[in-house]
Amino acid sequence: MSLPVANLANLSKDDLNALVQNGVTESNSLDFKRQSYGSSEAEKKELLKDVTAFANSIGGDLVLGIDEQDGVATALVPLTGNAENEIDRLNQILRSGAEPPLLGLSIMPVQVNSGVCIIIRIPRSPLAPHRVSAYGSSRFYVGHGRSAVEATMDELRNLFGRQREMNERARDFQLRTIEHVRSGAPSSRPRGADKTFILLQLFPLQTLIAAGSAIDLSKRAFLSLPLYGSPMGRSTLYTFDGVYNFERDGQRARTLSAIYRSGVFEMCEYDVLGGSEDRPVFPPSEVSNITNGIKDGCKFLATEHLANEVFAFCSLVNCEGARLVLGPTRWKSEIDDWEPMDRAVLTLPDAYLDSLLNGEAIMRQLRPTLDALWNAAGKAHCPHYDSEGNWTASPSQ
Numbered sequence: 001m002s003l004p005v006a007n008l009a010n011l012s013k014d015d016l017n018a019l020v021q022n023g024v025t026e027s028n029s030l031d032f033k034r035q036s037y038g039s040s041e042a043e044k045k046e047l048l049k050d051v052t053a054f055a056n057s058i059g060g061d062l063v064l065g066i067d068e069q070d071g072v073a074t075a076l077v078p079l080t081g082n083a084e085n086e087i088d089r090l091n092q093i094l095r096s097g098a099e100p101p102l103l104g105l106s107i108m109p110v111q112v113n114s115g116v117c118i119i120i121r122i123p124r125s126p127l128a129p130h131r132v133s134a135y136g137s138s139r140f141y142v143g144h145g146r147s148a149v150e151a152t153m154d155e156l157r158n159l160f161g162r163q164r165e166m167n168e169r170a171r172d173f174q175l176r177t178i179e180h181v182r183s184g185a186p187s188s189r190p191r192g193a194d195k196t197f198i199l200l201q202l203f204p205l206q207t208l209i210a211a212g213s214a215i216d217l218s219k220r221a222f223l224s225l226p227l228y229g230s231p232m233g234r235s236t237l238y239t240f241d242g243v244y245n246f247e248r249d250g251q252r253a254r255t256l257s258a259i260y261r262s263g264v265f266e267m268c269e270y271d272v273l274g275g276s277e278d279r280p281v282f283p284p285s286e287v288s289n290i291t292n293g294i295k296d297g298c299k300f301l302a303t304e305h306l307a308n309e310v311f312a313f314c315s316l317v318n319c320e321g322a323r324l325v326l327g328p329t330r331w332k333s334e335i336d337d338w339e340p341m342d343r344a345v346l347t348l349p350d351a352y353l354d355s356l357l358n359g360e361a362i363m364r365q366l367r368p369t370l371d372a373l374w375n376a377a378g379k380a381h382c383p384h385y386d387s388e389g390n391w392t393a394s395p396s397q
Contacts, residue, residue: 003030003061008108008121016110016117019066019073026071026146029060034067034077036086036118037093041135047090048097048132051122053141053148055102056159059124060143065117071146078115087118097134100127103352104205104309126166126208126311129159166208170350173264174201174313178345181268181317195271196282196322198290199315202265202297202353204307214261217243221304225257226296228269228289257297265301265310267293273322280322281335287373290314291366295359302356309354314369316346324377339378348372363391 003019005011018024026032031054037047054060067075079086087107094102104123109116129151131140140151140159151159181197207213223236225245237244242260258266269289275281294312301307323338351369355361367389370382386392 003063003119003121008106008119011108011110011119013110013112016063016066016076016112019063020075024073026068026073027060028143028145029054029058031060031062031146032066032068032071032073033062033064036064036079037090044093044097045132045135045137047093048134048137049139049141049148051094051102051105051120052098052130052132053143054122055098055125055130056128056141056151057124057143059122062120062122063117064120065112065115076112076117078112078117080115083109083116083118090118090120093134097132098130099133100130102130103127104354123205124209126163126205128163129156170203170208170311170313171347173203174199174315174347177201177266178315178317196273196280196316196318198269198272198286198293199313199317200267200290200293200297201313202294202301202307202310203313204263204301205309205311206307207263208311213263215259215263215306217259217261219304221300222259225259225265226267226293226300227257228255228267228293259306263306265297265306267297269293273319275323275325275335279335281325281338282316282319282322282341283325287370291363291370294353294366295362298353298356298362307356309352310356312351312353312366312369314348316341316348318344319346320344324373339376341376346376360390364389 003011003015005015024030031050037043050062054062065077065079066073067077087109090107091105094105102122103125106121108119108121110119129140131138140156141148142151142155142159178199181199217238222243223245224234225243227234227245227247234245234247237246240261242258244256244258246256247254254270256266256268256270260266269286272282272286272289273280274283294314298310301310319341320343321340323335323340325335325338348369349372351366353362353365367382367385370384374380374382384392
């Protein structure tokens with residue numbers, strides 16, 4: 001078992017005392033340490049070994065400041081010193097010491113008398129296997145009972161297969177949705193067989209890890225999902241798969257948002273091309289619609305406690321031949337500086353987003369996605385990033 005608290009912010013001294021009083025035993029998802037990890041390379045590697053083993057297995061909680069005897073919690077031994085500095089140090093080791101980077105870690109202090117216990121919560125990772133890459137190491141670890149051990153070849157094959165399965169699950173969902181939008185299913189969706197549309201999808205990390213998980217579709221907040229632009233009004237449709245909000249343009253839906261039973265959030269904007277029939281263009285304003293849509297969706301998922309981290313997917317559909325005009329043009333001839341799309345469906349690289357309420361952080365993490373969009377327009381990269389990787393309103397030279 002791991003700690004019996006879903007939100008670490010709610011963990012108290014009493015919860016930790018209960019571990020000792022009840023003689024809770026370490027397991028494949030719970031580990032006790034009397035002290036924090038030291039500053040030697042060996043101890044830093046031990047931290048990385050323990051954390052990657054949890055991430056590569058089923059996830060778990062690592063509790064610093066609890067003594068144990070044969071795996072049974074025996075006493076609280078609060079850590080002394082500056083807890084904030086210690087958490088920063090642990091974070092720095094974990095951020096730089098594993099490949100691929102560890103996702104979704106939470107490190108929280110719990111005040112205990114004159115000191116603190118520090119809890120590191122490690123979710124099961126969709127990017128497993130992670131290897132310890134720092135300090136001359138290059139090893140993969142998994143949890144076996146109460147121990148972290150080096151992974152066997154069979155275990156590595158299974159881990160790589162698990163990662164591929166989760167990636168394929170997300171991509172399959174994306175492609176199925178594209179076909180549903182094109183066919184007009186459900187009835188509220190725009191019938192997009194001959195129209196260009198943008199599809200954004202946000203996959204909560206837990207949705208990818210725990211296939212078959214479901215959320216309660218009766219929340220009132222689902223009647224007011226974020227929609228593209230400034231809709232004049234909205235309608236709502238409940239289906240077995242999820243809840244749809246949409247704005248109609250006559251008998252068609254112009255924009256649509258959905259929250260699926262699985263927790264996936266989606267936004268769709270229909271008929272996005274400008275220009276003329278013989279020279280269709282994907283206008284610059286749509287870049288803002290994409291990035292604002294992702295930020296609005298992230299904020300909604302975070303404030304409704306549906307996700308802490310997501311993978312963002314973006315597709316442009318029925319766009320072959322349209323020019324991606326991603327910058328200002330004063331003359332029609334300047335449109336020719338932008339390459340026409342060479343495919344009907346453009347699926348951009350997905351982006352991992354872990355600061356859902358921080359717009360600046362989201363824009364930094366979207367850089368590979370937006371670079372790929374500019375590549376599709378015949379450009380080397382998105383020019384709206386400075387040398388530090390921060391988004392800027394004006395293109396850099």
